[in-house]
Every structure is written in structure tokens, then in C-alpha cells.
Amino acid sequence: MGKLVTKITDRDMDFAAWYTDIIREADLVAYSSVKGSMIIRPYGYAIWENMQNYLDREFKLLGHQNVQMPMFIPESLLNVEKEHVKGFAPEVAWVTQGGDNLLEEKMCVRPTSEVLFCEHFKNIIKSYRDLPLLYNQWCTIVRWEKTTRPFLRSREILWQEGHTMHKTEKEKFAGAIETYTIEAMMYDGVALQNGTSHYFGQGFAKSFGITFLDEKNELQTPYQTSWGCTTRMIGGVIMTHGDNHGLVLPPKIAPIKVRFIPIKESEKINEVIQKISSQLNKEITYDIDHSDKSPGFKFADAEVKGIPIRIEIGERDLENDVVTIVRRDTLEKIQIKIEDVPMKVEELLEQIQTNLYERALKRRDSMIYETDDYEEFKEIAATKPGFILTNWCGNTACEDKVKEETGLKSRCIKEDYEEGLCPFCKEKSKYKIYFGRQY
């Protein structure tokens, strides 16, 4: 089926090499002399733009407003919240020099912007009328990672960060200071953290002295959240849906949803492409492969780039008034009447979107094992990729023991819970928890 395909490592043989091959062959990313940072190439960036557009629209519908904060944080400002600085100081990039002059106070490039938002909130929040305050920012953050992998762990990260402040009465949170996480399971059973959301309570607000006057004219401290997701989601899409032919993109985020492939250059074929494409719904982006490559090479290129649908058009097909449609998720080929193509394409894009979701969901569920027996837990951990769901007493001693003895780390706590025993210490359990390996 052409040259490109053979360049991709088998995903069941070496998942890491397979990932790197896809990143390269689908033209998502390139490297530069800037160690630990990546160049996001047009095709990769277009996927990010589609993710951004979707999220931005949803955020705005929920009442969030976009703002832009400075990218630098003076050391003293980072130091205001003690736990926060402890977490981030070891992994920030420090600017110490502006032009030829040493700075009086060094500044880091934001690793996240809580302290900048808090300083601003203190200045603009006066009364209950100002709450809730729902802000979001699209920007680049920096964390000085030692080992990096494109989209998964990088020194520079494109992301959005939501920062919100609330009154007590109307917007209830659970009492605890908590972090919610999306732990997506990749094809190889390993977890990829794909977005987190923090409920800070009044911690930052108190450190920064943020207050508001309530309806009774009494001074109150607001409650705070933050949440974000990053270009890491692109890595998640690759590792969830990709196959041995390359990337497989869900139609909703695919920059090109349909690729037309003329089997040879001919006026008649181009006329048919023109006719079909002019009848496609405007939201269905498409392109035409007019390159001087062989048909096999063109098919492989459409596959490696994960384009949801390709339409092959040869002169022999045209004699019968048909074209060949190939859907990327199943690689199934369908011959179809030219006049039916626009409707069929729309129908197929929906089917592919649904199929990819359901296929991934089914695979994920088939790789979650539930046990409250530690021996069985160890057996599964040693032999099967995926997550293990188990009871847990809530003590870190048990988490540490599991990590040491099996290599698995706690991923997240399940929302619902039934009474039971912690399989690790035999005490009464407080939670149901997922264990797994992580990227």
C-alpha cells in the first residue's frame, strides 16, 4: 500500500516508537535547537485550533470571559502562597537579565497563573455583585522538564487556564480542597492525565487578602477554582485512536475531513471532484491530492494523516457513475453513486465520530479490572495492561506500598463508593480508587 506505511513501527510491538513515528510521518511536530520545546507544524496546529475553538465556544456559553495576564511572575509574587511556590519553584525558567542589565528581582516565566489572577482579583473584586467571576486565559506556560516527549511532556505547553471566584451561598462545592482529574487510558493501558480542575477553597484568597462585601454589607472571603487542559490532548488522541496505518482523527477535530484522490489527473475526474465538493456541507473541510505521487502513496498519506474519509476517483469508476469511499476508522471501502456522495459523507462522518468513541470506551472498560484481593491485584498488575479498581483505606502508606511492590500508582478516586476492606492493610476502606501506570 505504498512507502509511508512501512515506516511506522507496529503499535503492539513498540508503542513508544509507534508514537514517535506517527508524530513524524503525519507532520505534526518538528524539532529545533531549542531543547525540550517542539515546533507544532501546520497540521498539528490545526488540530489544536479545532480543539481550542470548540472549548472556547463552550467556555463562553458557560459565561467565561477571556483575559490575558503577564507571562512573567516576580519571585516575591510567586512566594505569596507557600504551598504553591514549593510545588513550582523547582521547575520554572528564571529571567534574570533584561537587555544588558541584571534585574533587581528575578522573574519566572509563568508555570501557571494563580498568583497573577489572585493579585488582579484583589484589585477588582469589591462586592457580591462582582461574583461569580469567571475568567479564562489561552497562553503558553513553561515548566523546566528534564525529559520531554512531543505533546506529552514539554518545556513549553500551550494551554488554557480557567480561574473563577465564587460566593458561598449560591455556588456550593464539596467542603474539601480537591483536585479533579481526567485520567484517559491510552491504547496500551497506560494513563494520560488530560486535564485537571482544582477547588482551592479560600486558601489563595486568604493569602492574597481577597474579600468582598456581601448583601448584608459584611466582609467575606470568596471561594476559588482553577482548571485547564493542554496540547497534551493531541497526544491523547494519537494514543487512543491511532493504528498501524497512522493517525486516526475523530471528524470533529480533523483539519481535513475529506480528501479527494484522483487516480490520475484528468479533466473528467476533476469535474466530478468539483461537482461533489461544491455540494458538500460548508463545514466539511476537504482537500484534493494533486501531487505527482502514485495512487498507493496517496492512499497511505491520507491514512497516516488520519483523514476521516478519502474519496478515490478513477476513470473506470466514472464509467459506472460511482466513486470509492474509504473510511479511516475501519478502512472499509464502499462504492457509491456520485449523486449520493454528499449525503453519504455527512452520514459517515457522524458514524466515524461515534464509532471511534465507542471503540475506545469499550477497550478502556475491557482493561479495567476490579478486585479487593491483593494477590490477584499483583497478578493483574504484573500481567495485564490497564487500570485496577479497588477499595482503599485512604492512607498514603498503602499507596506507597502498592507503588513499591507493583509499580502502579493511584490515578483517581471513583465518585461512588460502597463499604468494604482495603486489600492492602485490611482496615475499613473509605474509597474506591483506580491504580495504573502513567505517562
Place this chain on the structure above:
Amino acid sequence: MGKLVTKITDRDMDFAAWYTDIIREADLVAYSSVKGSMIIRPYGYAIWENMQNYLDREFKLLGHQNVQMPMFIPESLLNVEKEHVKGFAPEVAWVTQGGDNLLEEKMCVRPTSEVLFCEHFKNIIKSYRDLPLLYNQWCTIVRWEKTTRPFLRSREILWQEGHTMHKTEKEKFAGAIETYTIEAMMYDGVALQNGTSHYFGQGFAKSFGITFLDEKNELQTPYQTSWGCTTRMIGGVIMTHGDNHGLVLPPKIAPIKVRFIPIKESEKINEVIQKISSQLNKEITYDIDHSDKSPGFKFADAEVKGIPIRIEIGERDLENDVVTIVRRDTLEKIQIKIEDVPMKVEELLEQIQTNLYERALKRRDSMIYETDDYEEFKEIAATKPGFILTNWCGNTACEDKVKEETGLKSRCIKEDYEEGLCPFCKEKSKYKIYFGRQY
């Protein structure tokens, strides 16, 4: 007309104070402890998003693709192009420390990304088939300015930078290495550089060793351009269209195009607002001022924020089935039948857009003086704000003389030219050139 208006300095008394007042009162920008950087608040950022969306759409129609480069540039990479580093090194922010470790090589935060693009182009351009290559990037850049003013001069700048590579034969440029500039004249007659475009010829390409094989399989060096515009455009809009009541926004970039102001809260009034707004064209963004402020305060707030149209609705108006429409550009009030409002709003938005453009154009043209007599030049320079168009021999000695003797600097060369004499040295002139003061 309410409290807000009185807070704004008269624009003809003190233009700089007027500018600062508008920035503050229209909630465009806030300050933080990060010196030289600004916080762009939701209303200011929404204007930028509208500018971005428009430009991004136009760039894509012209075939440009968005990419994302690293934000850091290692010192050695910045040093590859000698003229380039000379221009930027004195005004960059240097990262010297990552986490607890000093970096082996310091890196600057990009002041612009030519060198990063060139390094990448060298890797991806192989043959004439890869050209033209039309890339664009939306990002933040840093220039370590000593004195800063919101939107006009800032240490952090949100911008787009286009970087393109071309073959010789098809895409012709003038032979010279040139910079094109948009020198927008502000209300006070002072120039604001609002975007530049550089034609680099083969300079960078040769420094970086970028080559391609042409149709005859011969090695060639491509030709390069870059171009960009920034959030400074927001400053330009303020200083071009604003008046003593506040900001005046062209409808095409106004985040809120229509504001409904109920004269008092009543079910009947809200029903009418609901009826009108549901009939507005979907692209006409609107909001409703339900605050507990007085009508006068609400009118002033709509004015200071530059909202193109406000619709005042009182109960007495409703008895006659009319509402009052006020257009921001002229502050003209019109009473209009409720059923005619949606059509009238659409019509007015177009009129306001055109009127603002034509009004600014007329003012600009009225403040451009043409003379080839140096005495008259000096007289105008001393007494009248604006630009002076004159012949010029092309020698910097004459530019320097004019600067020293009148304070005016050359802004840009006019495209067309007729033969004449340089008024400063009496030699034969080569160009027509604009002189003026600048932000």
C-alpha cells in the same frame, strides 16, 4: 450625563491623560506588580479577539498556515544573523536559570522569530514544490522597553508574525531589501506605527544555508518576507476614533454592538427587549444593562465603552410603540417604531462603520501638508500637528538635519514620485517622503 464622563480629560487639552482615562474607564487594561506588562481585561481582550478572527480568516484565505514555534531562542541561534542580533540583543529578556540550575547557554524570550523560522525552513524546504511556504504565528513576544504605555509600548506584546519563503520566477519583489510600514495618524496628528512588513531578499536564507532544487534540479536560494501587527492596533483605534465621552469602536471590532438600556426595570420593557433582540441578525452581539445604576450612568457607561448603538427603552416610549436609538459616533438620537428596530440597527451599524472610516480619513488628509520650501516646512512643523510631505534626496544627512532642527522624523516613503529638488540640501530629489512625530 452622569458621573463617568466627567472623569475623562478633554482630548484637546491633554491627549495623553485622555488616553489613560479611556483605557481605565472602558475597562480595557489593568496593572499588576509585573512592571512594564499589562493585564488585558475581558473587554479589551474581546476587541483583540475580533481583530484576530478577522485577520486570521483573511490570512487563511490567502493560503497562510498557522504554526507554533518555541518561545525561547538560544544565544548562538540569535547570533547567526549579525544585523538581526545587533538590532534585538539590547532589548531582550534572558533566561539564565531552569529550576535550580544555571543554563549552559542562556536563551532569550523571542523578540521576533525570524531565526527560529529560518532554522525550521532549512530543514523542511527541499524543492521548488515546497515553495511558496506561507506561515503565520500568533504568540506573545518580549522586548525589554524602559518606558511603557498600555497597547502602545509594552514589554510583552501579543502579535502575529508572518514568515514566507518564495521562488524567484513567479513571485516578484522589488529588488531592494525594504521595510513597508503602516504609519497611522492619530487624532493629535502624531504617527503610530501599526504594522510592518519586511522583504529580506536572500539575506537570512544565505546566513542559514536555506536552499531548494528548482525545476532544472539546480540549487537555488529562496527569497523571504516577514510581516506582523500587534495589540498596538487597539491603541490606534482608541486614538483615531475616541472622543471626550470615551472609546468609539468601529462596529466590526466592537465586542458588544448593541446595548439595551431599560429606563426602569419592568416586565413590559423586558418583553420588548426580548422581542427586538430575538429578531436581530445573529452576528449582532448585544447585551442588556440590568444594573441598579441611574439611566444617566448607564448612558455614560455605554458611551465610555464605545458601544456603537444603544437602545433606550422607557415606559412612556412604549405607549407610542417607539424606542430611542443613540448612535455612538455622532451621539444622534432617533425615535423609531419597535417593529423597525432590527432593520434600522443593521443599517446604522454599516453607516457608523463607514462614517468612522471617512471621518478619520478626512481628518488625516486635512493634516498632511505638502511643501518643498524648508522655511514653510519649519513653520508648519512648529505650529501644526500632522505630517509633512516633501521631496527628499535620499541622504540620511538631510533626515538628521530635519530631526535636529524641527523634531520631525521621516515616517515613510510615498510610492509614487515626481522629479524635484530636496528642500534641505537643494540636490535633485529621489523620493517623496512623509515627516512627522511618532508614538
